Amino acid sequence: MSNPRWLRRAGDPRLEYGADYNPEQWPREVWDDDVRAMREAGVTIVSLAIFSWARLETAEGEYDFGWLDDAIDLLHANGISVDLATATASPPPWLTTRHPEILPVDKQGNTIWPGGRQQWRPTSPIFRTYALRLVRAIAERYGNHPAVVAWHVSNELGCHNVYDYSDxxxxxFxxxxxxxYASIDELNEAWGTAFWSQWYTDFEQILPPRQAATHPNPTQQLDFKRFSSDALKDYLIAEREILREITPDIPVTTNFMVMGETKGMDYADWAAEVDFVSNDHYRLPGAQTLDELSFSANLTGNIAGAKPWFLMEHSTSAVNWQPINLAKKPGELERDSLTHVAHGADAVCFFQWRQSRAGAEKYHSAMYPHAGTDSQLFRDVAGLGATLRDLAPLAGTPRTPARAAILFDWTSWWAVEQDSHPTEKLRYRQEALDWYTAFLDLGVRADVVPVGADLGGYDVVVAPILHVIPADLAGQLTAYxxxxxxxxxxxASGIVDENDHIWLGGYPGALRDLLGLRIEEFGPLLEGDTAELDNGLTGTLWTDRIDVTGDDTAVLASYKTGDQAGRPAITRRPAGDGSAAYVSTRLGPDGLAPVLAELLANAGVTSELPEELRGKVELAIRGGTRFVINRTEEPVEITALGGPGRTLTARGVAVLRA
Incomplete structure (x- = not known):
């Protein structure tokens, strides 16, 4: 479905704006104030009924749709569209009491009890029977309602139940x-079960990687991660198929969580199963918090295949689930929202509309705060609504591709952070984010693209910690x-194949010949240890004992200190019409920037920003519109970008139209 109903605004394009709306938390007389304030704020769409199973099906087969009928009719009468949830995110108490066998089990064998949310097994046939019956009832009742412009499957699938070890x-599994695997023998070969007497003679002998006396089989662990992502995807498809059967013209989505260390779901693999991609994103405190937001929005846009996508949730201000929950500073609400728009979002939504009085998320900020509409937060919310109305012509415009890309791979993320590796301190996503920050510091745009994407349009591709490289991917990179x-x-790149088997003959295995180097042993560093390079940089976490094997491999930097002193640390080898470079230690974003600058210069890739703005602002482009995002806490003069003199406020965003 290439043209979701929420985008079909012939002659009237718009960027959608709204939030999760939970009217069931409030008396009916509050709803009229809600829709009045929604119109004042510029709200155009809300996600409805996400956690309402217990209110919709009060006992098995006994439905109470009256309140939801009223809510949808009220929203429609006020010109507000509905992204209607299937309400299956959390089963009601009557269901978990009757069927405790739907509850997840952790790897130690403990039951995950009700009392929170998402207390269900993705593979439970009993849960699926009840949930899909509810999906059908909702679709049949509301599929023809003109307010319903999209279906919202469950909510944040896998947020709390991605790994279930139940029967x-x-x-x-x-x-x-x-x-x-075609046979048990093929599985034994893939899993290397000759080790530790793990040889299976029948599939029925296999279990999930539950708590064991020592580390479970690594390929078993990796396959269980693949399976767990697939099990949730299969559940998504099951709901989607009912919705498409009954309402083929209403698009189906579910909210991904491309953010932080959320890694259990391979969203690049899931993207083809929804009619449009949606994402939830929440910032974590830290030096790279804004860069991580941009990284995630960038990756989401590329998971979506450069098609318009939906920012389903983020926060207007503080959240409730961090150890210390800070309110956003002035300007951050709009900056965070427009960063997503800059990377292709055609909808900006929050959790939630009205801040709750009770429950676990009562301190989570909302569009309508506890202080009411006479508050700076609500005025900021209304101000963003006006900004999005002004940007309406941008709807449907794709991001303009960059000349550089960062390759992102869920399988490598899963595999390289498992136990029994050279170091447990390695963090896949952090290394990728460090490279992204280095690009931003140099003022160079870079796309974050999933493995499998077409790389032909990029002059430079950075593949950090690409640990898992099947033979076909090695061939693709060599051809590139x-x-x-x-x-x-x-x-830590090129080390294993898709079965987590070492590429023999010396590291980095699948990339050894392309890079023109060979490593006999890794040199992980103890916490606090460093390795100095002869270019003035300092490495941490990891080093490699590199021997140059290619006559044409150039050493760009060597180690001065540590066990690898005198050996190469950074290399580059010309190959065909291109080149392949290797960075053997963690340098952090500050250290990567000068290395990246040299590699970009070799490739002829330069910044599109004036020199005085590089590092101070991020540039993102959609069509003829440039988004200039202040990365600093100080005002930045951006007159050099053309047009009349202008100062970009701290945490501000300038939208420059062609």
Missing amino acids: DAAAA RTWLRAR VENGGHLVTTY
Whole structure:
């Protein structure tokens, strides 16, 4: 479905604006004030009924739709569209009491009890029977309502139940393994079960990687991660198929969580299963918090295949679930929102509309805060609504691709952070984010693209910690370089194949010949240890004992101190019409910036920003519109970008139209 109903505004394009709306938390007389304030704020769409199963089905087969009928009619009468949830995110108490066997089980065998949310097994046949019956009832009742412009499957699938070790999961895992491997012998080969007497003679002997006396089989762990992502995707498809059967013209989505260390779901693999991609994003405190927001929005846009996507949730101000929950500073609400728009979002929504009086999220900020509409926060919310109305012509315009890209791979993320590795301190996403920050510091745009994306349009591709490289991916990267691309990769890359088996003959295995180097042993660093380079930089976390094997491999920097003193630390080898470079230690964003600058210069990639603005602002482009995002806490003069003199406020965003 290429043109979701929420985008079909012939002659009247708009960027949608809204929030999760939970009218069931409030008396009916409050609802009229809600819709009045929504119109004042510029709200155009709300997500409805997300956590309302217990209110919609009060006992098995006994439905109470009256309140939801009233809410949808009220919203429609006020010109507000509805992204209607299937309400299956959390089963009601009557269901978990009757069928406790739907509850997840952790790896130690403990039941995850009700009292929070998302207390269900993705593979439970019993849960699926009840949930899909509710989906059908909702679709049949509301599929023809003109307010309903999208279906919202469940909510944040896998947020709390991605890894279930129950007997249902064990049975489903075996079924998944039979589909992946043609025989038990093939599985034994893939899992390396000759080690530790793990040889299986029947699929029925296999369990999830539950708590064991020592580290479970690493390929079993990796396959269980693949299976767990697939199990949730299969559940998504099951709901989607009912919705498409009954309402083929209403698009289906579910809210991804491309953010922080949320890694259990392979969203690049899921994207084809929804009619449009949606994402939830919440910032974490830290030096790279704004860069992480941009990184996640960038990756979401590329998961969506450069099509318009929906920012389903973020926060107007503080959240409730961090150890210390800080309110946003002036300007951050609009800056955070417009950063997503800059990277392709055609909708900006929050959790939630009205801040709750009770429950676990009562201190989570909202569009309508506890202080009411006579508050600075609500005035900021209304101000953003006006800004989005002004940006309406941008709807449907794709992001303009960059000349550089960062390659992102969920399988490598899963595999490289498992136990029994050279170091447990390695963090895949952090290394990728450090490279992204280095690009931003240099003022160079870079796309964050999933493995499998077409790399042909990029002059430079950085593949940080690309740990898992099947033979076909190695071939793709080699062809990319030979055809004129410039590849940059790092420590812990190219080490294993898709079965988590070592590429023999010396590291970095699958990339050894392309890079023109060979490593016999890794050199992980103890906490607090460093390795000095002869270019003045300092490495942490990891080093490699590199031997140069290619006559044409250039050493760009060597180690001065530590066990690798005198050996290469950073190399580059020309190959075909391109080159392949290797960075063997963690340098952090400050250290990566000068290295990246040299590699970009070699590839002929330069910044589109004036020199005095590089590092101070982020530039993102959609069509003929440039978004200039202040990365600092100080005003920045941006007159050099053309047009009349202008000072960009601290935490501000300028939108420059062609």
